[in-house]
Amino acid sequence: MYPRAFSYHRASSLKDAATLLSQLGEGAKLLAGGQSLIPLMKLRFANPVHLVDLNFISGTSYIREQDGAFRFGPLTRHAEIEKSASVARVPILHDCAAGIADVQVRNRGTIGGSLAEADPSGDWATVLLTLSCEVRCAVQSSDRTLKLTEFLKDAFTTALAPDELVSEVIVKVPPENSGGAYIAFKRTAPVYPTASAAVQLTVEGDRCKDITIALGCVGLLPIRAREGEAALRGQQITPKLIASAADAARAAADPQSDMRGSADYKRQLVGALVKRATEAALRRARGQQVEVSHIYA
Amino acid sequence: MPEAAPGVSIQVRVNGKLHPREVEPRKLLVEFIREDLELTGTHIGCDTTYCGACTVLMNGAAVKSCTVFAVQADGAEITTVEGLAKNGDLHPIQKAFGDCYGLQCGYCTPGLMISALQLLKDNPTPNREQIRKAIAGNTCRCTGYQNIFKAIENAATTMRSPSHAD
Ligand SMILES: Cc1cc2nc3c(=O)[nH]c(=O)nc-3n(C[C@H](O)[C@H](O)[C@H](O)COP(=O)(O)OP(=O)(O)OC[C@H]3O[C@@H](n4cnc5c(N)ncnc54)[C@H](O)[C@@H]3O)c2cc1C
Numbered sequence: 443m444y445p446r447a448f449s450y451h452r453a454s455s456l457k458d459a460a461t462l463l464s465q466l467g468e469g470a471k472l473l474a475g476g477q478s479l480i481p482l483m484k485l486r487f488a489n490p491v492h493l494v495d496l497n498f499i500s501g502t503s504y505i506r507e508q509d510g511a512f513r514f515g516p517l518t519r520h521a522e523i524e525k526s527a528s529v530a531r532v533p534i535l536h537d538c539a540a541g542i543a544d545v546q547v548r549n550r551g552t553i554g555g556s557l558a559e560a561d562p563s564g565d566w567a568t569v570l571l572t573l574s575c576e577v578r579c580a581v582q583s584s585d586r587t588l589k590l591t592e593f594l595k596d597a598f599t600t601a602l603a604p605d606e607l608v609s610e611v612i613v614k615v616p617p618e619n620s621g622g623a624y625i626a627f628k629r630t631a632p633v634y635p636t637a638s639a640a641v642q643l644t645v646e647g648d649r650c651k652d653i654t655i656a657l658g659c660v661g662l663l664p665i666r667a668r669e670g671e672a673a674l675r676g677q678q679i680t681p682k683l684i685a686s687a688a689d690a691a692r693a694a695a696d697p698q699s700d701m702r703g704s705a706d707y708k709r710q711l712v713g714a715l716v717k718r719a720t721e722a723a724l725r726r727a728r729g730q731q732v733e734v735s736h737i738y739a
Numbered sequence: 740m741p742e743a744a745p746g747v748s749i750q751v752r753v754n755g756k757l758h759p760r761e762v763e764p765r766k767l768l769v770e771f772i773r774e775d776l777e778l779t780g781t782h783i784g785c786d787t788t789y790c791g792a793c794t795v796l797m798n799g800a801a802v803k804s805c806t807v808f809a810v811q812a813d814g815a816e817i818t819t820v821e822g823l824a825k826n827g828d829l830h831p832i833q834k835a836f837g838d839c840y841g842l843q844c845g846y847c848t849p850g851l852m853i854s855a856l857q858l859l860k861d862n863p864t865p866n867r868e869q870i871r872k873a874i875a876g877n878t879c880r881c882t883g884y885q886n887i888f889k890a891i892e893n894a895a896t897t898m899r900s901p902s903h904a905d
């Protein structure tokens with residue numbers, strides 16, 4: 443399948459890419475990993491007149507740890523994050539990177555492209571919502587830093603202006619005694635999840651000091667299950683309380699029926715995923731090594 | 740909307756041989772490999788980034804070549820299934836797929852062997868679970884995968900042996 447014809451521009455720096463975007467106007471699109479954009483172009487759902495390729499810019503694919511935060515370059519591939527030993531100390535980030543599609547897609551796809559795409563089924567936004575995350579956005583001559591919640595506006599919609607790009611993703615390292623887990627239910631590897639749950643918590647003694655729960659693929663944006671969080675925050679975590687949190691998460695979900703399953707099915711599913719992710723997060727917060735894997739139908 | 744965008748000059752090294760060519764920007768890497776270079780071992784199955792029949796190594800990393808533009812491979816090193824055999828000798832992965840009946844119709848096989856190559860370069864002693872993850876992006880409609888697991892394990896053993904240089 444061939445996409446519509448387009449002119450190809452190779453950006454030499456992020457600044458150059460932003461300049462090209464503003465010069466070329468609305469018909470221009472950035473090309474990062476291409477793992478969302480190229481399939482859409484082949485199906486002719488996306489028909490850019492100009493494509494600005496970011497892949498030849500050096501120094502845009504990095505993972506730096508600095509001042510208690512991870513800084514990811516816009517072109518940092520899912521596979522690099524999956525393999526990073528420093529990122530593995532924040533296991534929920536590893537769960538996310540390692541579970542996206544398959545080896546080939548992870549070798550190309552980028553964290554910047556994923557957030558910019560804002561696919562309601564994308565994994566990164568769901569996971570990063572449970573952490574403290576900021577997105578640096580740049581135009582030709584200036585940049586600004588947005589909280590992830592300010593960056594994500596709606597399904598496939600972000601706060602980015604047409605000539606603005608994601609230049610860095612900043613994720614705070616969680617405090618001591620924290621643990622998190624991300625579990626998705628997938629029909630096979632190279633498809634988006636049917637539903638997913640991300641849980642990040644901090645323990646103090648035998649109590650849950652703080653917790654964030656985010657649900658994926660069950661709304662136009664990832665959903666914070668705040669009542670579920672409230673059920674556990676400050677409490678000694680028991681199976682009964684986890685079950686209440688899962689019920690609250692089911693109530694917070696706003697799924698739609700589609701080929702992946704009915705709305706009712708997804709609502710049931712997301713509660714079960716919250717339960718499993720909370721149990722794994724808790725064990726990790728207590729210092730146990732817990733391998734987490736997505737569930738494949 | 741430009742009817743045909745200007746061609747772009749690229750140089751791609753495929754299986755060790757440098758190919759300077761001019762390509763239309765919308766040409767996919769898999770079409771470049773199959774049509775321009777006439778290396779038809781790399782297959783197109785789904786053409787939608789699902790099946791992995793088009794898998795090649797690009798600078799050492801497995802990619803689905805139906806989801807990369809040829810212009811993006813400018814300056815890159817590509818390995819296709821044709822690059823596996825050396826001087827007429829089958830690569831251990833090729834030999835193992837034959838010995839273990841790791842193929843039936845063979846449509847998926849080039850992509851699976853490239854995914855196996857990527858795995859065994861990074862991890863010479865993979866367990867079943869690691870093999871399963873490594874080939875999760877490759878669909879086989881014939882074999883049921885069991886013999887593919889065996890073939891990759893068999894290839895791993897051969898490639899670990901001191902007599903295998905490469
Ligand atoms: C078979 C398959 C299965 C997949 N499964 C999953 C899955 O399970 N979970 C998941 O999360 N994802 C999945 N993906 C998507 C994958 O993670 C993509 O890599 C990701 O969504 C987009 O990243 P990219 O780098 O490929 O972006 P591209 O496709 O290059 O770009 C996507 C969009 O973002 C824009 N863009 C890219 N970079 C920037 C930037 N720096 N600043 C501003 N705009 C930018 C582009 O212009 C484009 O509109 C799957 C993809 C495929 C093909």
Ligand code: FES
Nearest residue numbers: 784785786791805
């Ligand atoms: S043809 Fe490329 S993934 Fe199927």
Ligand code: FES
Nearest residue numbers: 843845879880881
């Ligand atoms: S052998 Fe026929 S698809 Fe795999």
